[in-house]
Amino acid sequence: MSKSLATWFTPSLQTISRSAGRSAVAAAAYRACVKLVDQTTGLIHDYTKKKGHVETILIGADDISELWNRAEAAENRKNSTVARELMLPLPDEWTNDERRECVRDIAQHLRDKYGVAVAASLHAPNKHHRNNHAHMMFTTRTVDIDGTFGKKTRILDDMKTGEVKNLREAVCKIVNDHAEKLGSDFYVYAGKFADKIEGHIPTKHIPIQAGKEYRAAITAQNTQVKIHLANVATHKEKEKQLEAELLKAELSNALNLDATESTPSPDTPKSVEVKRVEPIPPAELENPFKRKLMPEACEKAYFKHQETLKKQQELKVIEEKWRAKHDELLKNKPNSTQRLFAKIGLGTTKIERYDEELSKTEITLSKIEQVKKSHKKILSDKNALNLIAQYNAIIDHNAEVSEAELKAKIAHAAKLERERELAEEQARQLSELENQRDWTIGLDPTENSNHTPQSISNSFSIS
Template identity: 75%
Template structure:
């Protein structure tokens, strides 16, 4: 059975780091759609109402809360990388059991190769029954059979080691083995798709922190690429059919015939040669994004994300602060605490209130910094220039796609005309006057031949 290249299989590997304001506990709760308490910060991450979760598999651990709280506790630096995440598309035509077994084998490979603990959360497809995928979070440290965290697995930190490429190859092998087992008609490839299919046109990746305008521009560009892919595939099929027709025609024996002298073999028609696919002229050129604009845009997007995350954290600390004030100890309770009655309870309350006050003060300080950054006129000017260039280039891409489609249609029309000319040139001339006597008036056809009708 002939198998096709699965261009939808584009796995990605990323890190979850404190320097980006992220938490392994929060990420695990979101992906597994559960409620987890971060024992480091005391924050509650409740995603039990989130839809789309199928199941979560644990390899090298028994409890998801314990696993990721230990992962957070194992790191001391404020910019530590606390987890890695592997996002894998899964075949839509497979059953839940078939997808689960494939995910389990990949997680077990991570465990056997790097000694890490893995939690793989399988998510359901969208309303169009597409985009089955799994989020595989795994620790940055080796975890033994007793759940103790060991050394960092730094081999995956550096792309120069080639370990990431080896991991990708291993994952593709596992997926292909499962595809062979269930009888699927596709295969996945760990390298560049253009190595297999020279006509493949890649789409552009949209970062998770991309802004609305940038996301819309790239989505539009990717849509044009997909349309062009379909057009290329259609023309390739037509070319194959044409080759088959020409091959069959060359094998046919043409009967010999003697055309009348000085008689044209076909209708007098000007020969049209097909226009070669030369470089297509486009009235406008792409603009290159200045490095300063890229840095400014990324800084602006990062600040927006941090501001959104800060607002969520602030709401939680504000709720905690309000709850503490609602249960503030009375004056009598404090008097009794001075003589040792209920002193521990008062001390715990004062400590929690001080922590909440300090956290809210730090949040206010960060908000002031973010507001100043987002209001910087120079930064906003560079971001506006960045968005204008992105929009301009998206329009150029759309124009290129339209021009190529029109050019392809023109070549198709020229090919059909040339084919018609070739068919006429092979048709032998037929003399309709043979067997007729023009001197006889009773001959019906002689009248029309005489008057040239």
């Protein structure tokens, strides 16, 4: 497969659920960078100042606010799943128009296959020109041409149905079709590299929020993995060439031996029998250095660090939601006159509700700050960072060991080939010496000085 491994990915599917404190209206506003009012709660979600939005494509709906407010209204339970989201990385080398057409086709597939309405928001890359992607939110219920919500698409709720796998494969096919049409080497696959490439070593994912040093370390490690994979491919190709040459030489030797045995010359003396040189079996190769076992503490530190980075990103989204709510409350803060009237019983309920909401928001933000400090403490722990550095060093070391082992095997095979060629050359020289021997040596020249070739021949004949 000639596709670039660096561009493979597995499209991820997630849900937006009330049980997690999420809202379809808030999520849609954040992804589309617009201002939406949640008609169920009255909250205003304003993300118009957020940067990075390119375009939002609607399929099966005409208005983004109406779509997601209807989606919220269609659900009655407090733990309902109100939307699904397909996260779709896109090729950085494609143009906006090329990415748009690809996303539009995927959105249309969701509409045609499941009858849902889709809002696909394309996001621009960061300042380093990386991470072109699209957030494809779609309803959990079918939506007809009039915008009426119908039954739940439960086929995507149960992983046992295999439909999520089918969806990922369909998305991959659409992306790959567009890549082929554009002559791009971008290739996506809904499984693992190991399913397609034997002995593949996966590169590490770099979180979008990763710091400069962490990104540089993982990038260096991924570069080493790619170099190792390229070297392995080169060595495998050389190994195939050596095997083909050995086979060709063995066949040639076998044909030469057969021809010599089947058509012997009657007057040619027999040469010294030369035994066929067999390849020497590979000896036990000495490894220049040994593999290192990964300490359990290093694995735990690495995966805890990765999990904390993920939680930190999730917490950031939650914090933005609560800070937006807090800012909105402060904008509508009751003035001193309203509070004065509240003391005499006028508008008391409204003031109490406001104070309760403000207190709840401030308490939540305070808890978020505590969790953020906890995350920061975990991510800056020197012992953990040392263990992570050790983890990465062991990964690099073991990759170098694998490369050294492969080089040793190639060198050993080349040595065996040289030994075989030397043995064959020696056998050829012996054969030539036998053919050049003077068989008249030993005859008495005084016995018959006028021997003709015919008489010499007769002297060897048997009466």
